[in-house]
Amino acid sequence: MSSLLSIALITHPLHAFFVSIGLAIPTIIFYLRHQLNHPTVLTYPWPSRTSSPDFQEQKQTNNEDRITTVVIAGSYNPPHYGHIEMIAYLAKRYQKVLVVIGVNKNKVYSVSPAQRAAFLEQMVDLKLAEEYKCKVKVEVVEDYIWRYAKSKNAKILFRGIRTMEKDGLEERALRKLNLWGPLVVGGTWPVPTWYLESKPEYIKLSSTSIRKICAGAVDNNTHVGDNDKDDSMCLKALEPFIPKEIRKEVALAYR
Numbered sequence: 001m002s003s004l005l006s007i008a009l010i011t012h013p014l015h016a017f018f019v020s021i022g023l024a025i026p027t028i029i030f031y032l033r034h035q036l037n038h039p040t041v042l043t044y045p046w047p048s049r050t051s052s053p054d055f056q057e058q059k060q061t062n063n064e065d066r067i068t069t070v071v072i073a074g075s076y077n078p079p080h081y082g083h084i085e086m087i088a089y090l091a092k093r094y095q096k097v098l099v100v101i102g103v104n105k106n107k108v109y110s111v112s113p114a115q116r117a118a119f120l121e122q123m124v125d126l127k128l129a130e131e132y133k134c135k136v137k138v139e140v141v142e143d144y145i146w147r148y149a150k151s152k153n154a155k156i157l158f159r160g161i162r163t164m165e166k167d168g169l170e171e172r173a174l175r176k177l178n179l180w181g182p183l184v185v186g187g188t189w190p191v192p193t194w195y196l197e198s199k200p201e202y203i204k205l206s207s208t209s210i211r212k213i214c215a216g217a218v219d220n221n222t223h224v225g226d227n228d229k230d231d232s233m234c235l236k237a238l239e240p241f242i243p244k245e246i247r248k249e250v251a252l253a254y255r
Contacts, residue, residue: 032179032180032183032190035179035193036172036175036176036179039164040192040194040195041164042194042195042196043197044198044199044200046089046196065094065095066094066095068094068096069094069095069096069097069153070090070097070098070154070156070157071097071100071145071152071154071157071158072086072090072097072098072099072100072157072196073099073101073158073159074101074159075102075116076116076117077109077111077207077211078111078119078210078242078250078253078254079116079119079120079123080202080206080207080242081127081202081205081240081241082198082199082202082203083120083123084123084124084127085198085202086160086196086198087124087136088132090158090196091128091132091135094135095135096137097135097137098137099120099124099136099137100139100140100148101120101138101140101141102141102145103140103141105142111254113140114140117139117140119249119250119253120138121138122243122245123242123243123246124138127243144185145157145178146177146178146181146186149191150182150188150191154191155191155192156193157193157194158195159171159193159194159196160195161197161198162203163203164197171195178193179193205240205241209241210238210242211254213234213238213251214234214250214255215254215255231251235248238250
């Protein structure tokens with residue numbers, strides 16, 4: 001009798017609505033917690049399309065990738081070869097790659113986001129093949145990155161990291177913002193965040209190292225000054241990080 005009564009109550013539209021809400025909320029919370037604690041991390045060598053052995057599944061994934069827009073966000077302060085390697089990979093895999101430099105309106109930058117975007121565009125033009133560079137667009141965004149990604153109908157929000165062991169703790173706060181922000185602030189479902197771990201030969205490259213070199217810390221005993229000898233040493237120290245065509249511009253910007 002009680003079972004029949006329960007069924008009768010649920011068939012009422014209002015009761016059915018509250019039951020569905022009651023079931024949906026725990027499911028959503030479980031999903032968000034799982035995404036927060038178990039993010040998708042692509043280690044090198046990065047998959048070309050899919051690692052699935054099933055031909056039909058691989059074919060479907062390949063087709064989806066060819067029509068997919070993705071976002072990769074960072075400060076790129078300044079950009080280096082490690083960043084370009086990741087952008088090149090995404091351009092080979094997806095239809096459109098939106099490279100986003102986020103801006104905090106309350107922060108003063110020694111090198112403006114617009115100038116960093118210009119360096120990044122030059123590096124893309126120098127290092128990517130013609131068939132791939134046309135897929136890449138660099139943008140400076142003052143809004144939430146997740147909101148920008150949603151506005152562009154992006155399917156994945158990528159973050160480039162050295163390794164999850166080195167950068168995971170710092171990235172967790174951003175991942176939480178990108179998961180809960182859309183639901184709480186925007187009333188919309190979040191764009192999934194995936195991580196690209198660095199190519200091994202670029203793990204030691206960092207924007208911080210570039211800034212230190214340009215500011216004068218070439219090594220423990222050498223400082224970059226205003227003379228030609230010091231300038232030459234600085235440019236030499238930047239060889240592993242930046243293409244020669246823009247090395248001097250970057251050095252001057254970050255001096």
